[in-house]
Amino acid sequence: MANEMAKAYEARLVEDGIYNSWLTSGYFTPENLPNVTDSTEAFTVVMPPPNVTGVLHLGHALENSLMDAMARYQRLLGKKVLLIPGTDHAAIATQAKVEKKLMSEGVKNPRQELGRDALVEKIREFAEGSKATILKQVKKLGTSADWSRLAYTFDDKRNVAVNELFTRMYSDGLIYRGYRVVNWSVKGQSTCSDDEIETIERESVLYTFKYGKDFPIAISTTRPETKVGDTAVAVHPTDDRYKAFIGKTFDVEFAGAKLSIKIIASEDVDPSFGTGALGVTPAHSAIDFGMYEVQKAKQDPIEITQVIGADGKMTADAGSVAGIGFEAARESIVAWLKEQSLLEKEEKVVQNVGTSDRYGDVIEAIPMTQWWLNVNKMIPNRGKTLRDLMREAVTTGLDGKSDQKVSITPDRFTKLYLDRVENLRDWCLSRQLWWGHRIPAWYRGEEIVVGPKPEGDGWIQDEDTLDTWFSSGSWTFSTLGWPEQTTDLKNYHPTHWIQMGYEILYLWLMRMILMSTYALNQIPFKDAYIHGILRDKDGKKFSKSSGNGIDPIEVIEEYGCDALRISVLSGNTPGNDSRYYTEKVEAARNLVNKLWNISRFIFTNADGARHIESVTPKTLADKWILARFSETTKKVSSLIDRYDFSLAIEVLRDFTWNDFADWYLEIAKIEKEKDDVLLYILERLLILWHPFAPFVTEEIYKNFDSGMIIVAKWPAVEYELSSEDQSAFEQVCSTVIAVRNYLSEHKTLPKDVESITMVNAGALAEMESIIGGLTKVRSIRSSNERPESITPIVVGAAQIFVQLPSVDAASEKVRIESGIAEATKFIAAQESKLANADFVARAPEKVIAGERQKLADLQEKLAALQKEHAALL
């Protein structure tokens, strides 16, 4: 068995086989886990469903590493772990992607040329292809997801949930149909929500002009073409320049359009900006539309005139520019203003404009009748609004219940979330797209019915589909069978933990909280871990356009999945971006291989592996390593408990490579008969590594014949080290290091050393053979008599005499003197610290005692060095 282990770990030869063995075991399904009962604590994680717009990238490798590490850790703790896998139909993103693809293949206008059914079919084909690839990739990443519960945001079950949710919200009066200004993408021919807009900076011209020669007030705008739709001018109510005009209406012919402009007062107008007067275009600005509604409420209405159409062209009401594109219209209007000498000023400004994050074009504000979700309306029988629910969920907990509180890591995102909640506007739900859940609304003449198709003839379903986040918002419970009252829902919801990138905090996290608190009166998850973006080595985002994309599957093929997982998790802290480096993956691969070779060595020596239930330490080194292992177990547990994956890996690496391999395994070669201790630690160390390196640990674990590591038991903390033993072992280590250092300084190989004599060795005396073995010096003894004419190394109270073939007395003097100088410096620092009366009076006893001990040790060392110095002279 032992000699079957290859010299190096070759991930690609074993990973697929291991994943299949997990699938066969059934352990990804929580009900199949050994020893679970109804009362076993559950731990649920939903996978943020990857979009079926394409294949997985490195960011997904980070996501899967995070959530799978968490799931595997919880499983090892004995919990009933459910990780729900799935994919997202990503309505607008996928349709945009397929349309683009079709257009590149020569289909000029896919919607027109193919029609609804054929286009949807094309998108479905594409989506199914991506989905299959994605699911394969998720498996390659080692994700321990329950495939029997695989979900898709656009499958039949999720459609039932979406329709039910929409219908309930409608009958609760939260969803309404309303005529309002929407965000419109001309290119996508659809609305989008406030969250789907990306603002970009661009240069623009701010024009200041008057509507007509007799018009008393000048206004400024960057969008002259919309001014044919102006119906008012707003001024600040206290502005003395314009006060007198408030309430008056001026009729003016502006570029062929007959405008009726009412002067209104609004607190929102900044008197110091431009002319202090604002041309109000209710149809093409959300702010102006707000003024329109305020005026309506005040019973002092202003008109609304739509001058830009959904096709991006000026409407028939646009006067002389009717029918032309808005960009041409702008030029035309500016030319007209110049001709009429109405233009007073032109200045270059930098402005931020919103663009569609999927189609890339500038978003137009256009008034339309759409479906909206009202966040400010009282929910019947709840006495709260959706906004209230979203706020409660992260502050007091729902209805003040602390077990219904979402906590966000890192905490700073809570504040961002809350700011957004307070500024939330009604959510536009309807999209003029074809790929997505069709809105469950039915029309017959004036009648509207929401829900399943009504009885009778002549009902026509709404053409529009739902914002994709409507379905992903219900992900935590739609995947568990809602709206049916399933046992899954009872057992696994609220889910326990979720991870996501900060870029979808508003889009997804917020909506999951909204949906779950509304539909179930439960939070969707208890803990949300927010991670940053994985960037390339130069700190740039991975993207197709920059051509810096890296296929995680290729990395896995070359370095192994475990190496990839470790490399993306180490150095990654909550909420912060991190960089991906090939060197980092190599280092992780080396680490994985180290684990492999440690095992190979132990198995070879122990003649195979066996489970060791408990072990009694025989030597100081045994006591030390067992205690170090216990300490490591404790640390790793608490680090994962607080989502510090990076540090957990560092602690594990440090123990594995430094303590276990470099010290203890080397000692084991000297002390011998350590099979039990080695096997005891190795088996458990593999378990600690399993969440991060599932494949290699499972592969090595096979040797133990203890079943599969995926369902092993997280190690208990069993050993401690007395402080005497601790310092004794530390002294051994410092002695070894000091000797190695000494040899290195004297450019001498250990084999050329005659002997080492330790004088005043104390506890070191018993460790002779270890010190000799670790320094590889062939002869070592402790003695009360110091050898003649050798200057020793001083380690604590002990003097170590290393017999070299030849020694340069002058350099020995320099060595001792620099030692004295260093000790003197630190003693001075210690003394001045302890001489500070305030320090002694106010610092805690423990700190002061520590400082005193430090000083005593230094003084001891200095005395010894000075003695040697005197002897030299």
Next chain:
RNA sequence: GCGCGCAUAGCUCAGUUGGUUAGAGCGUCACAUUGACAUUGUGAAGGUCUGUGGUUCGAGUCCACAUGCGCGCACCA
């Protein structure tokens, strides 16, 4: 404009509640090596923790201000 984050070794980053002479990985330099591992071992060099003030017995850590970089939200008049 409002808000947030980051600034620590050549590079990439750690650094729980303020308490040893500030750490790791990679890289660099020197040395070693036929017994688990060159995907290795040993040793070393390398930092006034962005700056200035403050709080404190004590600050990389807390506070204020400044500088640089990144991001979010508004304002799209």
